[in-house]
Amino acid sequence: MLNQQAKVLISGQQNIQLQVQEYSRLVTHFDIQYHQMIDYQGNPVVSPLPAIATDRDQLIQLYQAMLKTRLFDKKAISLQRRGQLGTYASSLGQEAIGVAIGSIMKDEDVLFPAYREYAAQFLRGVKMSEILLYWGGNEQGMNFQGPQRDFPICVPIASQAPHAVGVAYAMQLRGEKRVAVCVLGDGATSKGDFYEAINAAGTWDLPVVFIINNNRLAISLPQNKQTRAQTLAQKAIAAGIAGEQVDGNDVLALYIRIEQAIDNARRGAGPTVIEALTYRLCDHTTADDASRYRSEKELQENWLYEPIKRFNLYLTQMGYWSDKDEEKLITQCKGEVESAVDEYLHTPDQASESMFDYLYATLPSSMEQQRDAVMGKETLK
Amino acid sequence: MTEVTLLDAINMGLCWEMSADPSVVVLGEDIGLNGGVFRATDGLQEKFGQQRVIDTPLSETLIAGMSIGMAAEGLKPVAEIQFMGFIYSTIDQIISHASRLRNRTRGRLSCPLVLRAPFGGGIHAPEHHSESTEALFAHIPGLRVVIPSSPGRAYGLLLAAIRDPDPVIFLEPKRIYRLVKQDIEDNGEALPLDVCFVLREGSDVTLVSWGAMIHETMTAAEQLSASGINAEVIDLATIKPLDINTILESVSKTGRCVIIHEAARTCGVGAEIAAQLAEQGLMSLFAPIERVTGYDTIMPLFNLEKEYMPSVERIIAAVERTLEDL
Numbered sequence: 091m092l093n094q095q096a097k098v099l100i101s102g103q104q105n106i107q108l109q110v111q112e113y114s115r116l117v118t119h120f121d122i123q124y125h126q127m128i129d130y131q132g133n134p135v136v137s138p139l140p141a142i143a144t145d146r147d148q149l150i151q152l153y154q155a156m157l158k159t160r161l162f163d164k165k166a167i168s169l170q171r172r173g174q175l176g177t178y179a180s181s182l183g184q185e186a187i188g189v190a191i192g193s194i195m196k197d198e199d200v201l202f203p204a205y206r207e208y209a210a211q212f213l214r215g216v217k218m219s220e221i222l223l224y225w226g227g228n229e230q231g232m233n234f235q236g237p238q239r240d241f242p243i244c245v246p247i248a249s250q251a252p253h254a255v256g257v258a259y260a261m262q263l264r265g266e267k268r269v270a271v272c273v274l275g276d277g278a279t280s281k282g283d284f285y286e287a288i289n290a291a292g293t294w295d296l297p298v299v300f301i302i303n304n305n306r307l308a309i310s311l312p313q314n315k316q317t318r319a320q321t322l323a324q325k326a327i328a329a330g331i332a333g334e335q336v337d338g339n340d341v342l343a344l345y346i347r348i349e350q351a352i353d354n355a356r357r358g359a360g361p362t363v364i365e366a367l368t369y370r371l372c373d374h375t376t377a378d379d380a381s382r383y384r385s386e387k388e389l390q391e392n393w394l395y396e397p398i399k400r401f402n403l404y405l406t407q408m409g410y411w412s413d414k415d416e417e418k419l420i421t422q423c424k425g426e427v428e429s430a431v432d433e434y435l436h437t438p439d440q441a442s443e444s445m446f447d448y449l450y451a452t453l454p455s456s457m458e459q460q461r462d463a464v465m466g467k468e469t470l471k
Numbered sequence: 472m473t474e475v476t477l478l479d480a481i482n483m484g485l486c487w488e489m490s491a492d493p494s495v496v497v498l499g500e501d502i503g504l505n506g507g508v509f510r511a512t513d514g515l516q517e518k519f520g521q522q523r524v525i526d527t528p529l530s531e532t533l534i535a536g537m538s539i540g541m542a543a544e545g546l547k548p549v550a551e552i553q554f555m556g557f558i559y560s561t562i563d564q565i566i567s568h569a570s571r572l573r574n575r576t577r578g579r580l581s582c583p584l585v586l587r588a589p590f591g592g593g594i595h596a597p598e599h600h601s602e603s604t605e606a607l608f609a610h611i612p613g614l615r616v617v618i619p620s621s622p623g624r625a626y627g628l629l630l631a632a633i634r635d636p637d638p639v640i641f642l643e644p645k646r647i648y649r650l651v652k653q654d655i656e657d658n659g660e661a662l663p664l665d666v667c668f669v670l671r672e673g674s675d676v677t678l679v680s681w682g683a684m685i686h687e688t689m690t691a692a693e694q695l696s697a698s699g700i701n702a703e704v705i706d707l708a709t710i711k712p713l714d715i716n717t718i719l720e721s722v723s724k725t726g727r728c729v730i731i732h733e734a735a736r737t738c739g740v741g742a743e744i745a746a747q748l749a750e751q752g753l754m755s756l757f758a759p760i761e762r763v764t765g766y767d768t769i770m771p772l773f774n775l776e777k778e779y780m781p782s783v784e785r786i787i788a789a790v791e792r793t794l795e796d797l
C-alpha cells in the first residue's frame with residue numbers, strides 16, 4: 091500500500107526502483123512481554139520457579155500483608171457506612187501489587203502512591219490509623235511517622251509522576267543508590283503528566299519505576315475507551331524505556347518483575363514501566379455505585395482471578411498453609427485493624443487554627459489577623 | 472560594584488547562590504547550552520555542569536512537577552518557564568502540590584522551589600509572549616509571588632526567593648531586562664520578601680506599582696513634580712504576601728492612591744490593594760482610589776500593545792482626577 095503510494099508520488103522521476111525501496115522500510119520494532127508464575131488455580135506456570143517460590147517464611151509474609159490489607163479495607167468501608175469515615179477508596183482485588191512493591195522497596199527509597207496502595211504503605215511503615223485519619227478528614231494522617239520521605243496519597247490523577255522524576259533526579263545527582271517508585275492507575279496513563287514524566291525519566295536514565303495498577307476501570311471508563319493502545323506498557327516504548335506487563339493478581343510474578351525493575355533502577359540501568367493487570371472488585375470509592383456501569387457477570391467472573399485466593403491455593407498445595415494457620419492469621423490481623431481503628435477514633439481533631447500552621451515555614455504577618463479571627467481572638471476586619 | 476542590567480543581576484544572583492549552596496539546581500528549556508532565550512542563565516552550565524544546570528525536555532508540567540520532587544528531596548530547584556504565556560500547564564502542579572505540600576504533610580515535607588518566568592508586554596513579542604497574570608498566583612494560599620523592578624532588587628529578591636523555605640513564583644519584567652543599568656554589589660545579600668520599597672517620597676499622592684510599570688510610574692512622578700505635585704512611589708515587589716502597612720502609612724500621609732499595573736483590571740492585584748485600603752484606610756482618603764491598568768481584553772498583538780499598556784499620560788490623568796476635589 092505504502093509502496094504504491096510512493097510510486098504515484100515519485101512517478102516521472104528517475105531511479106524509481108531505488109526510491110520506492112527507500113520510501114518504506116522497517117526501522118525498528120518492539121515487543122511487550124507478559125509475565126505470570128502462578129495461575130488462578132494456584133498452579134505454577136513456569137519451571138523452575140524462582141527461589142522465593144519455595145521460601146515459606148517469605149511467602150507467608152506476602153500472604154499476610156495481602157490479607158491484612160483486605161481486612162483493613164473491609165473495616166474502612168464499614169466505618170464509612172456507619173458515618174465514622176469520609177469517602178474511602180478501596181483496594182479490593184488489587185492488594186498483590188502494593189504488597190510486592192512494599193516488600194521490595196528499601197526504607198531509603200521513596201514511594202509515590204496514588205490512593206489504592208495501602209498495602210505498600212503499610213509495609214513501608216505507614217500506620218493503618220494514619221490512612222484512616224486521612225480519609226477521616228484529619229491532615230495529620232499525611233504526616234507519616236514511618237517513611238518520612240514518602241509522598242502522601244495523590245488525588246489529582248498522574249500528578250505524582252513528575253514528582254517521582256524530581257526525587258529520582260536528586261538521588262542520581264547525589265550519587266545515592268536509592269529508587270523512586272511511582273504508582274498510577276490505568277486512567278492516569280492518558281494524562282500528559284505521565285507521558286512527560288516517563289519521557290524525562292528516560293532522557294536522564296533516572297532511578298525510577300512506574301507501576302500501573304491496571305484495574306481495568308477509571309471510575310466508569312473501561313480501558314478500551316481510555317486508549318486504543320493494546321497495552322499500557324507499550325507507552326514506555328515511546329519514551330525509550332523498558333515496558334512490560336505482569337499478572338497483577340500474581341504476587342510472585344509481581345515480586346520478581348518489580349524486584350528486577352527496582353534493581354535495574356538502583357544500579358543505574360534505567361527506568362521501567364510495569365503494567366500490572368488486575369481488576370477493581372470494589373466500587374470506585376464508597377461514593378460510587380459501580381452497578382451503574384459494570385455488569386454483575388463481569389464482576390463475578392473476575393472474582394475467579396483475585397490474588398489472595400490463588401496464593402492461598404498455592405501455599406496449601408505446597409504444604410505451607412493450613413486452615414488453622416488461616417484462622418490464626420485472620421484473628422491476628424483483625425486485632426491489628428481493631429487497634430488501629432481505636433487509635434484513629436481516639437485521635438483528637440485538629441485545632442481550627444491549625445490550618446495556618448503549615449501554610450508557610452513562618453506565617454506572614456499579614457495573615458496573623460486571619461489566624462486570630464479563627465481562634466476567636468479577634469473579629470476579622 | 473558592577474554596573475549591570477536586571478538580566479545580568481538575575482544571572483549574578485543565580486551564580487552566587489549556586490556557588491554558595493550546592494543544593495541549588497537550575498532547570499528549564501534551553502537554559503543550559505544556550506543560556507536561556509534571554510540569556511538569564513548564560514554561562515551557568517559551563518561553570519556548574521550539566522547535572523546542576525539542566526536542559527529539560529519541552530515539558531512545563533514536568534519542569535514544575537520535578538521541581539517539587541527535587542525540593543521535597545532537599546534540593547533547591549530554580550526552574551525557568553521560558554515565557555509566562557507557557558506557565559499555565561504548571562498551574563496544576565503549583566496549586567495542587569507546590570503550594571500545599573508542607574500543609575498536607577503537616578510540615579513533614581516542604582517545597583522550597585523558585586519558578587522564574589519573564590512576563591509582561593511591550594517588546595513586540597509574538598502572541599502568548601506578553602502575559603501579565605501574576606494575580607492567578609497571588610490568589611493561591613501557600614505561594615509567594617515576587618516581582619523585581621530594578622537590577623538591585625532583582626538580585627536581592629532572587630537570593631531571598633531561593634533561600635526561602637517555601638515555593639516562590641518569581642516574575643521578571645522582561646521589557647526592562649536591559650533597559651537600565653545600576654551599580655550593584657555582588658555580595659550575596661538578600662532583600663526581605665514581605666515589604667514594599669518606597670522609591671520616591673512625596674506628600675500629595677501615593678502611586679503603587681510593580682514590575683516594568685515602575686518605569687512609567689517614576690516618569691509620571693517626575694513630570695508631576697514639575698507641576699508642583701509630589702508623588703510618593705511604592706514598588707510593591709512582593710505581590711504575595713502583600714505589605715499593606717507600607718501603603719497604608721503612605722496613604723495616611725497623602726490621602727490619595729493610584730494603583731498602576733499592566734495586567735487586566737478585573738480581579739487584578741490592584742483590586743486587592745484597593746479593597747484593603749477601603750477596609751483599613753478609608754478614613755485617610757480624600758479621593759476615590761484610582762486604578763490605571765491594562766484593559767479587560769486579551770493582550771493584543773504588538774501593533775496595539777501600546778494602546779493596551781498603561782502610559783505615563785494615563786497615570787498623570789488619574790493622579791489629576793484624585794486631586795480634582797482640592
Ligand SMILES: Cc1ncc(C[n+]2csc(CCOP(=O)(O)OP(=O)(O)O)c2C)c(N)n1
Nearest residue numbers: 206245246247275276277278305307308309
Ligand atoms: C486530574 C484528575 N481528573 C479527574 C479526577 C477525578 N477522578 C478521580 S479517580 C478517577 C479515575 C482514575 O482512574 P485510574 O487512574 O484508572 O485509577 P483507579 O481509580 O482506577 O485506581 C477520576 C476521573 C482526578 N482525581 N484527577
